[in-house]
Every structure is written in structure tokens, then in C-alpha cells.
């Protein structure tokens with residue numbers, strides 16, 4: 001039998017960041033997680049992963065760009081190991097096990113930011129490893145793998161705008177926005193916010209006033225996207241969307257300096273400031289990438305001139321990008337875990 005590494009084709013995957021346009025917490029679950037109702041979209045900002053045969057007998061990961069933390073804890077390696085176990089002896093390798101992979105990760109998405117970068121890398125690693133090995137898994141097996149790696153991973157396996165429910169495993173594809181893709185400015189202050197701490201703060205009672213307001217906004221937006229919403233109309237809803245995150249008050253309680261930072265950013269840009277996921281990323285919607293990029297310049301200038309408070313040890317990450325359409329419908333059609341509207 002031939003050397004299995006000869007069969008490995010070079011494989012490249014782009015792993016997009018995500019935004020929670022809405023994030024409503026429906027309630028706690030018996031498993032300790034929380035049931036969500038969240039409209040999530042992929043962004044043009046991506047990490048890049050490439051997969052090649054590894055020579056040393058084990059999977060390796062090299063990270064370039066942003067600091068992604070300890071390599072051994074990186075979800076990419078966990079995703080490849082879990083995928084290998086799931087594929088098991090179905091692979092054609094002589095030892096019955098898919099061969100080791102050398103992965104290079106170019107990290108562009110800010111880390112621990114509420115942008116789903118680690119989860120997106122994990123989904124890309126499942127997909128990339130399967131392609132590199134020439135192996136397949138049933139959609140239900142992929143879903144089990146994905147949710148085992150993290151609550152956001154199933155969204156990224158699906159690929160397009162979606163309504164997320166349950167813990168994150170119920171992914172219903174929504175229609176991409178019509179017309180020009182809206183611009184998004186992401187400003188991620190250099191402060192650590194641990195997602196479990198934010199959910200715990202919410203569970204301890206730190207919640208926005210007006211019970212169910214985020215849920216109502218989330219249901220409304222999901223219905224509008226199902227019916228077909230333009231990017232322009234989405235941007236018009238910026239103020240409502242900025243308030244439609246049930247975790248925001250919990251994040252602000254954990255990092256009180258964020259309150260002044262967000263206020264200064266709102267004054268500077270004159271637009272509503274949202275938060276993706278559990279934060280701390282501040283997000284601002286614009287009609288186009290050009291306008292988001294101009295706003296990024298304003299933020300850089302203001303930081304240089306001391307007109308924005310400095311949080312943490314580093315400057316914030318400032319990333320102008322767009323809402324991406326994503327493969328949506330295609331991914332949905334070859335996956336039973338995705339319910340198409």
C-alpha cells in the first residue's frame with residue numbers, strides 16, 4: 001500500500017469571524033448552558049488555515065499573526081484529533097488511522113473577543129482535515145463533533161447567516177442580506193473577558209431592564225431576514241440591534257471601564273455601539289466597507305490624540321470589515337442539521 005501522506009492534497013480554508021446581530025438568552029438549561037435565540041452573520045474578516053502532511057508522527061500547529069494562546073489548548077488540534085477519532089478506521093491509511101497533519105494558522109481575528117475566531121478555526125479544521133484525508137462524515141456526526149468542541153462551532157460548519165437556538169446546535173439558515181454588504185467596524189479593547197464569567201454574571205441576575213426586549217428584537221430580525229432584508233435596512237436598525245444583547249450588562253459589570261470606552265466611541269462616531277457575543281468587541285454598522293474604514297481611521301486618530309480611554313496594556317484591535325453572505329444555502333442543502341427556511 002502506498003504512503004498515505006502521498007494522498008494528502010494541500011488544503012486551505014478561510015475561517016470567518018461572526019457577529020451576533022442579536023443575542024437573547026431564553027433561559028438556563030439543565031446542562032448548565034443557556035438556551036439562546038441569536039441571529040448570527042459571518043464577516044469578511046477571516047483567519048486562514050492550511051493543511052499539509054506532518055512528518056513527525058503527530059499533528060502540529062504553527063500560528064502566525066495574533067497571539068492565540070498556548071498551542072496545546074488550541075481548538076484546531078482538538079478538532080483534528082476528534083475528527084480523526086470519528087473517522088476511525090474508515091480512512092484508507094495502512095494503520096487504519098488518518099495520518100498526522102501540519103497546520104499553519106494565520107490569525108487575523110482578535111482572540112477572546114466575542115467574534116468566534118477559535119470556534120471558526122475549529123469548524124475549518126474539521127472540514128479541512130476531512131478533505132485532506134479524503135474522508136467523509138455524515139452531517140449528524142459532524143454536528144456531534146462540532147457541538148463537542150464548542151457552542152459556536154455548528155454555526156461555522158453551516159456557513160451563512162443563521163438563527164441560532166438551543167445551546168448553539170440548532171442552526172437555521174437565513175437569507176443573505178440583499179444589495180451591498182454592510183460595513184462593520186470592530187473595536188476590541190485589550191481586556192480579557194471570559195465567556196463563562198459573563199454567562200455566570202447574567203445567571204446571578206445582572207440583566208438588562210425590560211425583560212424579553214432582546215428576544216422580541218431577535219425574533220423580529222429573524223423574520224425580516226427570512227422575508228429578505230437589504231443591508232441598508234439592516235443598518236437603519238442599528239439602534240435597536242445595539243440594545244439587543246442580553247449579555248451586555250453582564251459584560252459591563254465585569255469590566256466597568258468598558259462603559260466609558262463605549263460612551264467615548266459613541267460620541268466620536270455618532271452611531272449606536274453594539275457588542276458581539278460576550279464581548280468585549282464593540283461593533284458599529286455602516287452602509288459600506290469604505291465608511292467603516294473611514295471610521296477606523298477616526299478611531300486610530302482619537303486613540304493617538306488621547307480622546308479615547310486606554311483599556312488594558314495594549315491598543316485595541318481596530319478592524320473594518322463587512323457582513324459576508326457566506327455559502328449559506330449550499331451548506332444547508334448538504335447538511336441535515338441545518339433547517340432551511
Ligand code: C5P
Nearest residue numbers: 032033034150151152167168195196199
Ligand atoms: O460551548 P463553549 O465552550 O463555547 O461555552 C463557553 C461557556 O459559555 C460555557 O462554559 C458556558 O458557561 C457558557 N455558555 C452558556 N450557554 C451557551 C453557550 C455558552 O452558558 N449557549
